Amino acid sequence: MALIHHPVMDKNGETIAAAVTALDLHDIARAAKTYGVDTFYVVTPLTDQQDLVRRIIGHWASGAGARYNPDRQAALALIRLMPTLAAVLDDMAEKHGHGPQTVATSAQMADGNLTFAGLRDLARQARPLLLLFGTAWGLAPEMLTQADHRLAPIAGHGDYNHLSVRSAVSIILDRMLG
């Protein structure tokens, strides 16, 4: 799976590069580890944000954090830092012999073509598979159209659908692999 910080949308629908949130890395790495995700790609082209990701991982991998909480270290060890989605695709192609099928997620998906049942089937059949999650107000439109599959939004109860990316990742991994 990949957590994309660029290109994503701000609240007005403009394309931005979002800042990295430490708790996104922690919560999503823990969920990824719980559900057996192979690699958690953190994608940002901004070098200062890349430095922040390295500091967070380093603290828990070898510093006081590793002694304080070894479970956290096991989760954050799934993270691979990448500048772009293209670099993620190259990395997976090198590792698996061919590139992944990609699944874009969004709460505002207008033309979703993949149900959660379809996602479960895909998880059994398509190897490798890459789930794409957007920070801020979600993946930019070109990320949605370029993906092989577009997952239907999570439906709760009623019209309100403003989950955090941390919650959305947790629910989607559980529906797919739980």
Next chain:
Amino acid sequence: MALIHHPVMDKNGETIAAAVTALDLHDIARAAKTYGVDTFYVVTPLTDQQDLVRRIIGHWASGAGARYNPDRQAALALIRLMPTLAAVLDDMAEKHGHGPQTVATSAQMADGNLTFAGLRDLARQARPLLLLFGTAWGLAPEMLTQADHRLAPIAGHGDYNHLSVRSAVSIILDRMLG
């Protein structure tokens, strides 16, 4: 549902009162609103932590936050601040005419007596129903034994099960109501 900050455990299994985390309130309120939860009780006996909760709610309810993000306001409006679980039970008894059935959650549940299928049935039949979630390293043992039901832990893939409370709430609400 209730997010309990006391009595919960620290990493050594000692009973503590945990600090309130702003992001817990935001993420869990958004998930609660998405899944149609009636009230999100935030339970802490510490007056400085109660003040913090009031400041967070106030910022998004009437300050610059309300203008910036009205969706957030709708979610945080579900929060009711309470000093103890007993006060929550009293509040629900007053509202519904009788107290709730309670369901304790824990990743370390040794004697879970409620499956997720059972929880879905309970959600349809038992009104009112109160889900209990612990911060820090989870609900203290007496909170588990005093509850009417103890929900089986979330099983992922393998032995690793260290979800954040934000992830656990999201997954449990989705399995119960999604």
